[in-house]
Amino acid sequence: MGIGKYAIVNLLDKWVEVYRDPGARGYREKRTVGLKESLTPLALPNVTLKVREILSAARLLQNMSQSRALNRTINRYSNLE
Numbered sequence: 001m002g003i004g005k006y007a008i009v010n011l012l013d014k015w016v017e018v019y020r021d022p023g024a025r026g027y028r029e030k031r032t033v034g035l036k037e038s039l040t041p042l043a044l045p046n047v048t049l050k051v052r053e054i055l056s057a058a059r060l061l062q063n064m065s066q067s068r069a070l071n072r073t074i075n076r077y078s079n080l081e
Contacts, residue, residue: 014055
């Protein structure tokens, strides 16, 4: 029934919000995890993910995406000359 689990990575406020166990009235489990905490995926119980590292990776992906968009814009304008 729907999406089994998902997470919201909030770079501005530095937390990760995890939703699991969907039901008829929404997700039964909602957990907000702060910068100094860790998460353990249900499918990988021996793995611990530090929120600090998740946020760092998300920031890197965001910067890469912004850089690609800037490069596309520069290329577009340079082709007009």
